[in-house]
Amino acid sequence: MSKNKIFILLPDGIGLRNFAYSGFYNHASEQGLDVVFWNNTPFPIADLGFSEIPMKNAKINPWTDIYKNVKIQTEIKLNIKRTKDNVYNSYRFPFSYSTIKKTAKSLLVQSLSLFYFSDNGLLKIRKKMNKAERKTAYYQDCIETLKKEKPEFVFCTNQRPVLAIAPILAAQDLGIPTATFIFSWDNLPKATMVIETDYYFVWSDFMKKELLFYYPNIKETQVFVTGTPQFESHFDKSKILSKEVFFEQYDLDKNKKYICYSGDDVTTCPDDPKYLEDVAIAVRELNKKGDSLGIIFRRCPVDFSGRFDKVIDNYKDVIKAINPLWEKIKEEWNTILPTQEDIHLQMNTIEHTELVVNLGSSMIFDYASFKKPCVYLNYDVANKIDKNWSVSKIYNFVHFRSMPNKKTVIWLNNAKEIEDKIKLGLQESFETVENAKNWFEIINQHPPEDSSKRICKTIQTILAN
Structure with a gap:
């Protein structure tokens, strides 16, 4: 057949x-x-x-991108009207006025989105976009x-x-x-x-x-x-390296327990280097008190910037950077491609770390797959790079409303409590892990x-x- x-x-x-x-x-x-x-x-x-x-x-078609942006603006405004919830405004990307061409495009999109602001207008925009592509x-x-x-x-x-x-x-x-x-x-x-x-x-x-x-x-x-299929690989244990092999391959200290700091892109978290530094300071203090801990820093795969370099260099006694194995083909973020090797690297990073620290990412589900806890950053640093940015914006996003309860993650509410929260994650995280697994079941069909x-x-x- x-x-x-x-x-x-x-x-x-x-x-x-x-x-x-x-x-x-x-x-x-x-x-x-x-x-x-x-x-x-x-x-x-x-x-x-x-x-x-x-x-x-x-x-x-040159018009397609304009129609797409009009469609996005219209849908966001209709969602606000339908729900009476202004959170959808936070999903807008700012308009660019850096050049005459970009200014003209921004003004055109704004004008058209006003003109087509209705369910019927949205239908017309979709038809225009499709008509343009058929040409x-x-x-x-x-x-x-x-x-x-x-x-x-x-x-x-x-x-x-x-x-x-x-x-x-x-x-x-x-x-x-x-x-x-x-x-x-x-x-x-x-x-x-x-x-x-x-x-x-x-x-x-x-x-x-x-x-x-x-x-x-x-x-x-x-x-x-x-x-x-995003999480399927975590259940194929044949790709897991022994601790000895993994530690030797990435020059890790076999006498240390490692936590993972999972980085974000610069738009999602402009202050990420400072958060990494705060965690490194806390780990240093814990080591002075008798612990033997280290940090594996896994940057966001589409972030090839040097913004973490100074922190990594200043805290090289506790931070080990293991970069994702993605390939940068062009400058645009969607032309930075994952590799099969990086899937195996991520699996082994999770296997050989005790917990993950990050700002509101889906890494919580990767760690839940390995029955390990997640720590969410939940405070603003003193001297923010972007005064209009805040962690509250991140956790106000709609998808976080699916979290079953606040004990699904360990919350870092200020830099002073990082030491205690890391110790909590290392010692008493059963309830947190179970709640994270419950959230995972809400978010993704099981098994x-x-x-x-x-x-x-x-x-x-x-x-x-």
């Missing part, structure tokens, strides 16, 4: 980890799916032994590829990129069913849905409710809860190691019907 050919659309590098580096390809093959990666990333999928078709002439040579190339290859399903790994619009429209215009995966736990309140597909794959029942709330034009029968299987099974179900 011939297998059903499906295209896995990679409009950018975001989907590599979930669908190229996970067990997805093997599970798909086992379930009778012939997977072909429709690849718009610089990474050669064929090197992994997978079938791929590189995309050609992937260039959007591109890129769209025609997608049509030709699909006619030649004849896939039975097109699955997009990320709902955000404008470069996904043309191939999805081409598939729909040819009568090929389409789906997209919502790639991150915080995406839906941010108005990041750029493409419209026939089906939507989400992490959890919680995310399904979000999707139907923010996009009432989507029907419940179009949405499938599958979980995300998490079966997400790829569920996605493949769902695709088969759609094709059968």
